[in-house]
Amino acid sequence: MAWENQTLNLDFILLGIFSHSPIHIFLFSLVLGIFTVAFMGNTVMILLIYLDTQLHTPMYFLLSQLSLMDLTLISTIVPKMAFNYLSGRKSISLSGCGTQIFFYVSLLGAECFLLAAMAYDRYVAICHPLRYSVLMSQRICGLVVASSWAVGCFDGTIVISVVMSFSYCGAREIPHFFCDTTALLTVSCSDTLLFERLMFICCVIMLLFPVAVIIASYVRVILAVIHMAAGEGRRKAFATCSSHLMVVGMYYGAAMFIYMRPISDRSPSQDRMVSAFYTILTPMLNPLIYSLRNKEVARAFMKVLWKGKTREQITLF
Numbered sequence: 531m532a533w534e535n536q537t538l539n540l541d542f543i544l545l546g547i548f549s550h551s552p553i554h555i556f557l558f559s560l561v562l563g564i565f566t567v568a569f570m571g572n573t574v575m576i577l578l579i580y581l582d583t584q585l586h587t588p589m590y591f592l593l594s595q596l597s598l599m600d601l602t603l604i605s606t607i608v609p610k611m612a613f614n615y616l617s618g619r620k621s622i623s624l625s626g627c628g629t630q631i632f633f634y635v636s637l638l639g640a641e642c643f644l645l646a647a648m649a650y651d652r653y654v655a656i657c658h659p660l661r662y663s664v665l666m667s668q669r670i671c672g673l674v675v676a677s678s679w680a681v682g683c684f685d686g687t688i689v690i691s692v693v694m695s696f697s698y699c700g701a702r703e704i705p706h707f708f709c710d711t712t713a714l715l716t717v718s719c720s721d722t723l724l725f726e727r728l729m730f731i732c733c734v735i736m737l738l739f740p741v742a743v744i745i746a747s748y749v750r751v752i753l754a755v756i757h758m759a760a761g762e763g764r765r766k767a768f769a770t771c772s773s774h775l776m777v778v779g780m781y782y783g784a785a786m787f788i789y790m791r792p793i794s795d796r797s798p799s800q801d802r803m804v805s806a807f808y809t810i811l812t813p814m815l816n817p818l819i820y821s822l823r824n825k826e827v828a829r830a831f832m833k834v835l836w837k838g839k840t841r842e843q844i845t846l847f
Contacts, residue, residue, distance in 0.1 A: 541621035543703040547802050564814050565608045571817035572597040582830040588666040592648045595675050599641050600813035606633040607708045627709035632686045640682025646740035647674045653747035657754045696720040705798040733789035773819050784808035
């Protein structure tokens, strides 16, 4: 009964990152703009890859899954943050907090392994082009994507099960703009030291293993590209790989900054700002990076627009 009084009947308070000062109102408006661009950009990428049969390849299938993960991530975090700010309410229920933690942890874990799979896909395409259809067949690609989602969901299930077993008391104020696991533990009445250490170890493994795969893949890719004779093939390979490396650098750089530092060295304000970068800004940049630097995506977009205009003209006549 005591646990129910402490944990089930009270909401948490999200302190957020914005006040109602003029500069913070501007920053909040900027975040809403970024959210809109990210939501539309990732939705368009998913639809383009689904509608255009020429984009039905392993590389673009993996890219569509990346867009789906980013779309789900921002939809999990930003709407609640915006609602709390606009309504003046800072509360979030236990179930709402648990939902955010589950999706947040699951999507971050899944995206870690998906980015590694995308690096391996580029390695096979450039270093073993004749065996590409075998090494990255539809079945293998589906298994890789399903495994990324499964590992992420398993990680999220374990984390939420443990976190929701702790007791919470006091002001129950979370120094964050969403229910981040490390921020939530600061208001727990339970001894969470062992869990924090285990979570740190798991985060290191979840980050370092995919990074090792990415580094190994791109070392081989760079060596292969250097030895390419055709200038056009070398340019296309560099363009494709540089887009992926930009995404990887932003995502893993921010994640390592937060989760691979000792707990004693963490600052709530720094964690909030870096979290905002890779949960809000990065999902906006991903589709822009891949679309602006990819002629096939631009061609598919223009093709869809042309079809839409043609249908509109036929309807008018």
